[in-house]
Amino acid sequence: MSYKFNIATVETSCKNCSLSELCLPRGLTDSEMQSLDTLVEKRKPYKSGEYLFQSGQIFKNLYAIKSGSVKVVLPSEDGEQQIIGFFMPGELLGLDAMGKKTHVCSAIALETTSVCSLPFDDMQDICHDIKSLSKQFLSLISSEIGNEHQMLLTLGKKKAESRLATFLINLSSRFSRRGLSSNAFNLTMSRHDISNYLGLADETVSRLFTRLQDDNVLSVNRRLVEIVDHEKLKAIAKL
Amino acid sequence: MSYKFNIATVETSCKNCSLSELCLPRGLTDSEMQSLDTLVEKRKPYKSGEYLFQSGQIFKNLYAIKSGSVKVVLPSEDGEQQIIGFFMPGELLGLDAMGKKTHVCSAIALETTSVCSLPFDDMQDICHDIKSLSKQFLSLISSEIGNEHQMLLTLGKKKAESRLATFLINLSSRFSRRGLSSNAFNLTMSRHDISNYLGLADETVSRLFTRLQDDNVLSVNRRLVEIVDHEKLKAIAKL
DNA sequence: CGGCCTATTGACGCTACTCAACATGAGTGG
DNA sequence: CCACTCATGTTGAGTAGCGTCAATAGGCCG
Numbered sequence: 001m002s003y004k005f006n007i008a009t010v011e012t013s014c015k016n017c018s019l020s021e022l023c024l025p026r027g028l029t030d031s032e033m034q035s036l037d038t039l040v041e042k043r044k045p046y047k048s049g050e051y052l053f054q055s056g057q058i059f060k061n062l063y064a065i066k067s068g069s070v071k072v073v074l075p076s077e078d079g080e081q082q083i084i085g086f087f088m089p090g091e092l093l094g095l096d097a098m099g100k101k102t103h104v105c106s107a108i109a110l111e112t113t114s115v116c117s118l119p120f121d122d123m124q125d126i127c128h129d130i131k132s133l134s135k136q137f138l139s140l141i142s143s144e145i146g147n148e149h150q151m152l153l154t155l156g157k158k159k160a161e162s163r164l165a166t167f168l169i170n171l172s173s174r175f176s177r178r179g180l181s182s183n184a185f186n187l188t189m190s191r192h193d194i195s196n197y198l199g200l201a202d203e204t205v206s207r208l209f210t211r212l213q214d215d216n217v218l219s220v221n222r223r224l225v226e227i228v229d230h231e232k233l234k235a236i237a238k239l
Numbered sequence: 240m241s242y243k244f245n246i247a248t249v250e251t252s253c254k255n256c257s258l259s260e261l262c263l264p265r266g267l268t269d270s271e272m273q274s275l276d277t278l279v280e281k282r283k284p285y286k287s288g289e290y291l292f293q294s295g296q297i298f299k300n301l302y303a304i305k306s307g308s309v310k311v312v313l314p315s316e317d318g319e320q321q322i323i324g325f326f327m328p329g330e331l332l333g334l335d336a337m338g339k340k341t342h343v344c345s346a347i348a349l350e351t352t353s354v355c356s357l358p359f360d361d362m363q364d365i366c367h368d369i370k371s372l373s374k375q376f377l378s379l380i381s382s383e384i385g386n387e388h389q390m391l392l393t394l395g396k397k398k399a400e401s402r403l404a405t406f407l408i409n410l411s412s413r414f415s416r417r418g419l420s421s422n423a424f425n426l427t428m429s430r431h432d433i434s435n436y437l438g439l440a441d442e443t444v445s446r447l448f449t450r451l452q453d454d455n456v457l458s459v460n461r462r463l464v465e466i467v468d469h470e471k472l473k474a475i476a477k478l
Numbered sequence: 479c480g481g482c483c484t485a486t487t488g489a490c491g492c493t494a495c496t497c498a499a500c501a502t503g504a505g506t507g508g
Numbered sequence: 509c510c511a512c513t514c515a516t517g518t519t520g521a522g523t524a525g526c527g528t529c530a531a532t533a534g535g536c537c538g
Contacts, residue, residue: 074389074391082388095384096381124374134363134366135363138363140338141380142338149335153313198395199394201495222502222517399526430486439527445487446487
């Protein structure tokens with residue numbers, strides 16, 4: 001068996017990437033994708049716990065997740081930290097640093113994770129040439145802002161149980177967008193991460209998981225979650 | 240006394256706008272500003288309570304605030320709503336709709352408010368020609384994302400009193416950026432708006448104002464707030 | 479002056495946090 | 509392979525902070 005392309009090239013080629021419809025290349029022609037490919041930097045995958053970037057470091061790259069998952073964390077003035085989001089394949093991170101010299105947040109791999117590094121300056125240049133790319137870029141930015149608005153709603157208005165339900169529904173739909181099961185998946189983040197993200201205590205999240213299991217909404221086994229009653233979960237998520 | 244320019248022109252000219260250093264024109268040459276001016280649309284000011292845009296409406300424009308202030312509100316699935324942010328002169332709003340056909344949020348004037356309307360399609364075209372504009376645009380977007388990250392931290396980690404203190408410190412620094420007093424200002428939003436924004440009950444916010452007044456941190460008279468002890472307030476804001 | 483809306487204050491109850499003990503699984507070394 | 513430790517997660521008891529309900533006060537407008 002022989003390959004037409006060398007494997008490294010295929011791996012970082014937008015054209016052959018299964019995520020292209022979720023990610024920056026969406027809507028680009030083949031030749032435009034090739035231009036985009038020229039700026040994508042290769043790197044060996046991050047191991048679980050490794051930093052993609054850290055608060056205070058010079059900002060150079062945006063990152064698109066190829067596989068794995070990442071948490072983005074904002075340090076607070078008093079030494080605590082807040083998880084701002086979890087990022088999965090096809091999603092773009094580092095956007096809050098675009099206007100600055102250094103990163104404000106840190107990004108940490110939750111499992112073995114491959115990314116496409118996109119040098120921001122080059123990215124701007126290519127956007128200047130390819131209008132459909134800059135359009136898709138703004139579109140991804142905009143939906144990122146939209147996600148964060150939803151999160152503000154979740155933290156501002158919803159009770160603990162609804163927050164967790166909202167979180168699970170959100171994960172479910174992101175898995176299904178990628179063609180994975182929307183009803184059963186593995187959490188790549190710890191209970192501690194989930195509670196931090198949702199503004200709750202660890203114990204509360206733990207109790208909620210057991211309650212939702214007792215109510216036959218979920219079936220939970222450590223990090224494996226199965227959504228037994230999707231409708232009920234959605235109803236709980238609403239408030 | 241005579242004017243070199245007609246007043247309407249002066250009003251919508253970025254070059255003569257006192258906010259240009261906070262807003263999109265920052266870093267642009269005079270001729271670039273003129274290009275930007277060509278796309279700014281005029282309109283009579285909004286009165287208090289009027290909608291700049293409403294959830295579900297077709298998305299056409301971004302808005303830069305010239306004077307006054309605006310709240311942006313996200314409706315939730317169950318008929319409630321969450322205030323996502325308050326916008327003041329020099330700030331840009333509508334960003335969460337860029338990738339979509341319609342607005343998700345609504346924007347409501349809190350007082351008599353003048354804005355610059357920026358048709359998004361034209362805006363993209365001009366960004367394509369003027370690199371420094373697209374840079375400044377991304378920079379504004381990025382700091383907007385940064386603000387929302389801070390808000391996630393506030394809602395996720397801080398107790399009621401710290402939330403209110405954080406809110407007031409934030410307002411204070413935004414007033415001072417515009418050359419206004421950082422120690423005494425009028426709130427343009429109601430207590431109800433503040434509590435909604437901060438994820439608290441109206442009564443809690445009311446109690447906190449009186450407590451901070453009793454502790455000689457603030458002096459509050461209805462919507463007029465004076466920060467008596469800025470350091471103490473900052474300390475409370477941290478957690 | 480009277481009515482209305484916004485804001486304040488009080489009393490009470492519930493949600494979710496804290497502190498603490500315990501369980502379970504993963505990883506390590508003998 | 510088993511015993512050990514450590515990290516992670518679960519469960520219980522007690523409580524504080526904040527939400528809810530309700531009554532009252534104060535500014536604003538006709």
